[in-house]
Amino acid sequence: MRWTLKPKPELSKIKQLSEALQVEPTIASLLLQRGIETFEEAKQFFRPSLDELHDPFLMKDMDKAVERIEKAIAASENILVFGDYDVDGTTAVALMSSYLKTRIHSVATYIPDRYDEGYGVSIKGIDFAHDNDFSLIIALDCGIKAIDKVAYAKEKGIDFIICDHHRPGFELPDAVAILDPKREDCTYPYDELCGCGVGFKLVQALASRDGKSIEDLTEYLDLVATAIGADIVPITGENRTLAYFGLQVINGQPRAGIKAIIAQTKKTEFTITDVVFIIAPRINAAGRMKHGNHAVALLTEEDEELAQAYALQIEQFNTDRKEADQQITQEALLQIVEYEEQERFTSVVFQDSWHKGVIGIVASRLIETYYRPTLVFTKSGDRLAASARSVSGFDVYNALEACSVHIEQFGGHKYAAGLTLKEENYEAFKQAFEDEVSKTIDRALLIPEIRVDTQIDFKDITPKFYRILKQFAPFGPGNMAPVFMTENLQDTGYGKRVGGEDKHLRITARQGNSANIVGIGFNLGDKYDLITDKKPFKAVYSIDENHWQGQVSLQLKLRDIKA
Known part of the structure; x- marks a missing residue:
């Protein structure tokens, strides 16, 4: 592993922000590394507000999209909500169709079959729309390159609205509206939205015309937060605000489908990391192993008993997915060795x-x-x-x-x-x-890189310090959990390899006369020799909480160890 220490901000800026916020210099330094330089910016960072979300009409073609959908609602046209089969696509379809059904009954959903139709807008989907008298297709998380498909739909009298976040090609489809913040001619202030995020902006625009405020739309944010986590988009700007409030919905009043997934786990509070590793793989497993329709059915179901039945079915898909990916990984590794x-x-x-x-x-x-x-x-x-x-x-x-x-x-x-x-x-x-x-x-x-935010000593790791660090969440690309480096450590003699095949490492370390701190390093079992016999070592880690038999203590989540 390469350890790269991030550049330290200017000392004068650290001092200024530290005094303005009444926090220690290390916290001020971490904020400056994230581009937060003033009291006002820090307030926004620590206390996100839905009022900070951008006006959806700043997005190119938003007015055209809203006008076309309002026309469809007024004329009771049949609307088909079309989306990709992954988490971003299925959450976007669930969000858009749920909202539209509060305004019009003639709404249906369509997820292409991964194996029969492949990725994105499909001829089969357009034929389905034509055969069932759908005059408008709203495509989510796909469509930005579907030039031929949109032209084919137009020949059949079907209009298209595209909500995508992938990079456009040289030519754009001939759709009624193309919402994609990555369009070169789009001046929307934030271009890192996921597909479900673009869909949410369209819902926000439609709802605003219907006299609704952003607070009236929070029930959809569990879907948006799930898509943000699963699609590994930067958790900065608007995404961070949407993820922050979406996690509140997931941990407070999630929709029946997400509640049913949570019920299968032993967790009581979900972070973005939990969304990525627990909720997202299950939603994804439907499209991977069977069909994305199962995910949409789960995410739009309002009856809790039915949602639990769907979640059980999806849990089985996830088990099958795990077995398949383990076997294929082994076969692929053998090919590479050859x-x-x-x-x-x-x-x-x-x-x-x-x-x-x-x-x-x-x-x-x-x-x-x-x-x-x-x-x-x-x-x-x-x-x-x-x-x-x-x-x-x-x-x-x-x-x-x-x-x-x-x-x-x-x-x-x-x-x-x-x-x-x-x-x-x-x-x-x-x-x-x-x-x-x-x-x-x-x-x-x-060579894999660990980017280290700053060097600290064990005496700096206090409950107050950790309480402030927790408020940096939600973490993700652009706002990763802070990583620290500490030198001149010694194991107190309790260090050992743990887990199957001794893959992991558990240490109890001290620095000089500091209090001992426990650290756990997943897949670091082969570093055991570096800590034996009280040899000095240095470590990079993030700080975590360990909950054990009702006791809560701070621990190190080790990333790497060097002599």
């Missing part, structure tokens, strides 16, 4: 029998072992489909764009993308991708 004789900058693997629903998870797992841009391919109809994942700091979307001569279709983000290509182009693409990455990647990016 071609490791020469230095490589990418991992590209393929087997036609791999389950398409889990290849994205497998790509992420492979990066845990071989830290480099990774693609996992499987057979999908008469094409090969792949999920791409990247390492921190490297834009895999740009790398795919450079190889587009070999690709039929691709889309996504800097760190995650999907693509399809003809099987005969696989080897040529694989080589082109390797060549492009080897040419453009900074070699340092191939």
Whole structure:
């Protein structure tokens, strides 16, 4: 691991903010690193307000979208809410359809089949709309590149409104309205919304015309927070506000479907991390293993008993997903070992029998072992489909764009993308991708990096210090949990390997005459020799609470240890 200490803010700024907020300099330094320089900005950060959300009409085409939907409501047109099969798409469809059903009865939902139709707007979905007299399709978390599909719908007399957050291509579809803050001609103040977030802005705009305030829409924020966590978008600006209030809904009055998922766990309070690792995988499992419709049914169900039945079904999909991804990961790792004789900058693997629903998870797992841009391919109809994942700091979307001569279709983000290509182009693409990455990647990016906020001593770790740190949440990209480094540590002799195969490390450390602090390091069991015999070591960690038999104590969540 590379440990990179973030630059320390100017001492004069630390002193000024520390005095203005009456907090210790370390807290002021952490805030400055997050771009918070004034009392007013700190107040906004620690006490988010729904009033801070931007006017939805600042988004390009919002007025056109609202006008078209209001026309559909007035004329009792049939509206089809269409969305992708992942968490962002299914939560967006649940949100939009739930809201529209408070205004008009003739609303239906459509999630494409991952295996039969693939990603995004589909011909089959448009044909379904035409056959059932839908005159308006609202596409969520997809559609920004669906030029041919939108043209096909237009021929059939169907209008399209697109709510997307992916990067547009050179040409935009001929839709009635395209809401995407990443459009070059869109001046909306925040361009990191997820697909469900863009959908929420449309609901906010519609509701405002109907005399409703933002407070009237908080019931939808459990869906928005779930999508923000699952889609790994930055938790800054508007996303942080939406996530903050969405977590309050999840922990207070979640919809029946999310409540049913929570009931299957032993947790009493959910953080964004819990949303990412507990709620999101279950919602995702429906689209991965069966069909995204199951997720929408769960998220829109109002009857608690029915929601519990749906959640049980989805729990089984999640169990099946775990088994599939473990098996495929092992098979993929064997493939990589076979071609490791020469230095490589990418991992590209393929087997036609791999389950398409889990290849994205497998790509992420492979990066845990071989830290480099990774693609996992499987057979999908008469094409090969792949999920791409990247390492921190490297834009895999740009790398795919450079190889587009070999690709039929691709889309996504800097760190995650999907693509399809003809099987005969696989080897040529694989080589082109390797060549492009080897040419453009900074070699340092191939070593995992831990970015350390600041160096502290154990005496700085007090209950008051931790209480303020907790208020930095919700954490995520752009606002990660603070990571600290402390030197000259010694284990008191109680350090040991724990867990299956001794994979984890538990230490009881002290620094000089400080009080002892317990630390737990997952997958750090191989570092045990560094702490034995009271050898001095340094550690990077975040600070956590340990709840044990009714007692609460502070502990270190170890990220790495060095001599």
